Amino acid sequence: MSMDYIASQLFNGLASGAFYALLALGLSVIFGTLRIINFAHGAMYMLGAFATYYGAQYLHLNFFVALILAPLVVALLGMLFEALLLRRLQGADPVYGLLFTFAATLVVVNLVRLVAGAMGSPYNIPDALSGATNLGFTLYPTYKLFVIVVSVIVCGLIWWFVERSMTGARIRAATENPVLVRALGINTRRLVTLTFGLGVAIAALAGVLAAPTTNVAPSMGDDIIIYTFAIVVIGGLGSITGSILMGFALGVLQTLGAVYYPPIATTLIFIVMVAVIALRPSGLFGRPELS
């Protein structure tokens, strides 16, 4: 096995890690504020891809417009969902949030299947990003590089926003002590809804990026959501840094693992999760009191 081959596999790993990182990040942003795990995250990822596909089909929207517009549209749906329905579960045991978003997943996925059919449709890579780029040691698909770059930039921005910006500080404060933050004149309800929207938008963005690489099908979020759960557990529930780093790291590990032993590809992330919860139950970056 040549080094060039390994290096290009490394990039493949980063490309799949780019999706994991975005999804895990969105899940963590939502968990950080609402203290619930959004089971519907995979469905929202799927909606992002479908918004891109239908946007191109009926409105002739180009990919780069969809990259901005689709996350906004799906986030709007997500915020409505949060404000009208999910909000009613405030104060209930957080597992009911998981169960309710699970029910929402069934409804959304099956509705889309009813409308679009189960088979799914292909979405072409935009012309500007097709072809390959010379990385010096190998030719590598331009589109995958684009995915990696977008994911790194978005993850960086969101990390800065939540951990370093003033609004981020308010969000974190609203999680720690909502009553006190409200007393300071901050509308925590709006903050919660907007944060949920942000998390959903990141999932939908991952869906847009996925549209040209996979078949756009109603079931596309089914498997990836559980990998994302495992990654969030490995990174530490609620840790933004952990989610991003572990997203990329496990994408790489999964791809390289499959190079040496192909059947391991589907289970390696779960096996790592088992090892992590055995040795470090709160995850690699987690704070014990949250889990």
Place this chain on the structure above:
Amino acid sequence: MDRRLWILLGIVGLVALALPKLIYPIVAIDILCFALFAVALDLLFGFAGLLSFGQAMFWGGSGYVVAILVQNLHFDGAVALGAGVLYAAVLATLVGVLVVRRSGIYFAMITLAIAQIEYFVAVQLKDLTGGENGLPMDSRGSFFGVHLSNDTAFYFVTLAIVALCVWIIIRVVGSPFGTVLRAIRQNETRTIALGYQVNRFKLATFVLSGVLCGLAGGLYALGNRLAGLEMIDWHTSGAVVMMAILGGSGTIVGPIIGAGIYQVIEYFVSKTAIGQETDLVMGLVFAVCILAFRQGIAGGVLLIPWRKTST
């Protein structure tokens, strides 16, 4: 157990006796198996407060063990069922040791992820499991020499087994052991402070639940003469959670009713124009249930006024 629940259980028992006359015996067998599956899951959720989103690993894993032994190795059906239960017991012990240290959402997420390991292993072991096609059985095998190819006969054997298991669960929940479980659910820290080895109680419950899920899955595979990937799929883990909560978590009789209603709704929806997407209806029903009547059907029955008892 509350007297209203005993009455409900009596009604359920009468319905169960008449069931094979009311609907297709195979559907009746499915309802019984899912009823046991849901009660077993709810032993964890309703009494120990642990929501497992991966119980399909015991149900489906045991189903495959039974199918492989009966079909490929021509084992006696009852022996195969025992092997399926043994598999579930071993798996539940291994997984349980790992997961009982966690609770809440964390518990749900890791049980879900661990169940996926079994799912993907089953996908890869195509020669053994039949992959996407599943593993059909030519017959149910003999049960200690008696053939149960007649669906109604198999139904009543299953009914006897399920009734025995439900009785065991009622005894367990009513025992001091069950009281400790409720204490853990209500206030884990205080239960630890009282000197209980909380994790041991959780592990014992997890294993008992896994064993009963395995028994239910083995019976289901025998009943349908098929073990398939959808038995391990996370949708199945989710479906059984829906059954337990719809029927009324923590009431024992509730999950049985939930399983019946779920199967009946699914059966009728599958006859309509949206028959391919029964999960759409189930998702809607469950969403309404979570928002509006989290106590479920049996929990609703408990709201019916009844003369005060001394508890």
